[in-house]
Amino acid sequence: MNDSVLPFIFESFPVRGALVQLENTWQRMQQDHSYASPVSEVLGHAAAATSLIARSLKFEGSVTLQISSNGPLGTLVMQSTDGLSLRGMSTAADVADGISFADLVTGARCAVTIDTGSTERPYQGIVEIRPESLAASLENYFAKSVQVLSHLALISCDAFCGGILLQQMPGDLPISKDDWSRLGYLAATLRLVDIDNGATPGLLHRLFPEDDIRVFEPATARFQCRCSQAKVEDVLRFLGESETRAALVETGQVDVTCEYCGKVRSFDAVDVSRVFSDLVIKGSSALH
Numbered sequence: 001m002n003d004s005v006l007p008f009i010f011e012s013f014p015v016r017g018a019l020v021q022l023e024n025t026w027q028r029m030q031q032d033h034s035y036a037s038p039v040s041e042v043l044g045h046a047a048a049a050t051s052l053i054a055r056s057l058k059f060e061g062s063v064t065l066q067i068s069s070n071g072p073l074g075t076l077v078m079q080s081t082d083g084l085s086l087r088g089m090s091t092a093a094d095v096a097d098g099i100s101f102a103d104l105v106t107g108a109r110c111a112v113t114i115d116t117g118s119t120e121r122p123y124q125g126i127v128e129i130r131p132e133s134l135a136a137s138l139e140n141y142f143a144k145s146v147q148v149l150s151h152l153a154l155i156s157c158d159a160f161c162g163g164i165l166l167q168q169m170p171g172d173l174p175i176s177k178d179d180w181s182r183l184g185y186l187a188a189t190l191r192l193v194d195i196d197n198g199a200t201p202g203l204l205h206r207l208f209p210e211d212d213i214r215v216f217e218p219a220t221a222r223f224q225c226r227c228s229q230a231k232v233e234d235v236l237r238f239l240g241e242s243e244t245r246a247a248l249v250e251t252g253q254v255d256v257t258c259e260y261c262g263k264v265r266s267f268d269a270v271d272v273s274r275v276f277s278d279l280v281i282k283g284s285s286a287l288h
């Protein structure tokens, strides 16, 4: 049950939930990066949260969680498809150990974008960053922006990350305040040591020993980057021919590294000519 999301419902309350654990997916995401531990922790929380949100989508599409801050976190992007193909990265610079979440994300803007891949415009919701944590920020977002009362607990270390999301379901008799608080309290007791064997029904029963829980088929998560040669060529065209050729001058090739998966794509003078060949090329003969 490693790298999976396990959906469930409570038999006695109108509350649904999902438990996630990411191991290989999470380790692959950190490969080619050397994130300081406060950054890696937030990135792991983002990976767990984004996969929980993606798994709750009722349609094909993708979820992107993006944080842009003036703090040391810089930009953080985490994407998951409804089928749990994940990728994510942060542009974080030097970060002191022990820095608080609030200081890491100073002046942050945070958004959740849901893209159905159709002609409809992607839906974007603004997440107000709470100083406590990403989990608290997202709980607040669910309550205020999508009117779904939620409990969210997120955990992360170098080896794996995970989390649990509980959401009240609309339309049914509401759960009492006391029971809702109790479930939130128990969800928040999720610890790293609990989840190293994956998102299992046994773990749910340990977290909520007094409650009847029905679990559904787990879904498998994987790391998958959506970069491609064609997309990189589009980036070069966006940069413009003179910028691209200027980069060629120094080493004879332009290397473009994907920030998500670390794949390097190299373009020499011939490649660059081909990329711009369907555009009006000025002075290209000088290269031959």
Ligand SMILES: [Zn+2]
Pocket (backbone or CB within 6 Å): 225, 226, 227, 258, 259, 260, 261, 262, 263
């Ligand atoms: Zn890539």
